[in-house]
Amino acid sequence: MDPKPSYLTSLIAGAAAGLAVDISLFPLDTIKTRLQSSAGFKSSGGFARLYRGLGPAVVGSAPIAGLFFCTYDAVSQRAEALAGERYRPLAHVGAACAAEVASCLAKVPTEVVKQRSQACPGAAAPSPLGVLRAALAAEGPRGLYRGLASTVLRELPFAALQFPLWELLKASWRRRRRRDLGVPEVAACGAVAGGVSAGVTTPLDVAKTRIMLAKARSPGDGLKVRAVLRAVYRELGVRGLFAGFVPRVTWITVGGAVFFGTYEATKTYCTGYSWGRREA
Template structure:
């Protein structure tokens, strides 16, 4: 006669269904990716680069028109009209920058996150996610800023092609012209990256604990959309300042971040700092949904491939 009661039987049945009979802690450790196996830095870096590159290119291609409208809304002054032609202007050149930038970001974020999660107490997982997002953003900014400068100037009709844009920017403004608005970009994107990934990761942890299972693709997409929309709305003023500084070219209407904020508020009103918030929230919300679902799916496929390779060797 078994000494197990009905409660024990049901618990064991649940463990079998969850695939955790041999290691009951496996599922819960995987929630914060705090498993005790050594960190394979190169593999995590490689997988992160592949997953980030794939997710970044797909999001940029699908949502580029919304981003173009957002940029034109932020640049126009007074009662100027928004041009709706050429919404894919500069896409090809932008993808050439988005691919390595996204790869660098996730490639740095994933191993940094896992290292911090192993080093910090479990109740500080949010700090690990926030810090990893900021570090990943800083690393990718070396590629993202020139890409953003060229993209936004093409979106506003200043240049017809990416090669022409790069050549003329360097010719008229020097190499530093490709990094116009770099300070404002970091001011916007470091907190944006840190907040978005922190919110997303923390939501995933809570959802996993509540559901007692891994998330489905649709659930990852939902959490990605929510974290993207919230972060996009909060950082819109920083995005407006970044856009104005990047597209001003050699005119130098603004001397810097503080001067830009001051002139926008004085000449156009505080509400101008929230120009384009609708397209931005829509773009980043949908983008977050696509990005995180593609990211998680690609990571899952790569992990399965590694497992199969190890089984064959």
């Protein structure tokens, strides 16, 4: 069985995982954001300056991922004890959803600044600090939480797919191997779970991106997820709903391996747990 980490271990391991993914795969996230922008890929910057907006992502990634895993591990341990073996997948769904809601409180302001920085073309585009000031000047603190509902709406089904699938793959592989999994095996399970979940939830990600990029009193201001999805479908059809599909799936598949691999490796280091121990 997997070791049960302490809150501090979950916090440290989650923070390390978030930093590893954001720093290594940031260009793919930038390309995905620009493909989903209503202004179009080229007008949003194309392939230039793919690390624009990295600063806010790095600042936010550690507390976001740390908060997520701290909540996920705490809730899942209690939920598993109540649910029993039969309903364990439901415990993982509930834990993942609770963790996403908690982490979104820190994630959304970071995402707003990051994505607006990513979609600003040209060398004279404002810095992330300039984007932050502009958002506060135009809308106040409320502007930093633009897209909160759409982010939660995207993250809940994503997490409800990714984490139970990750846990299921680990459990199935562990039963076949008759031992605890190594870090590469856990990372492989994370890659599969992330890629599948990313593909299914791409339309919700498109809606979230467009809502976050909309400025106050712009045509997109005040739109809800359903209205955005309808507008995108009328304008571009199914292709528009799955804009950025390839970089998103690639990013989250590779990112899943990096994220869960780093998380497990850090957790192993922090707890001094020895992988590969044979089960009785």
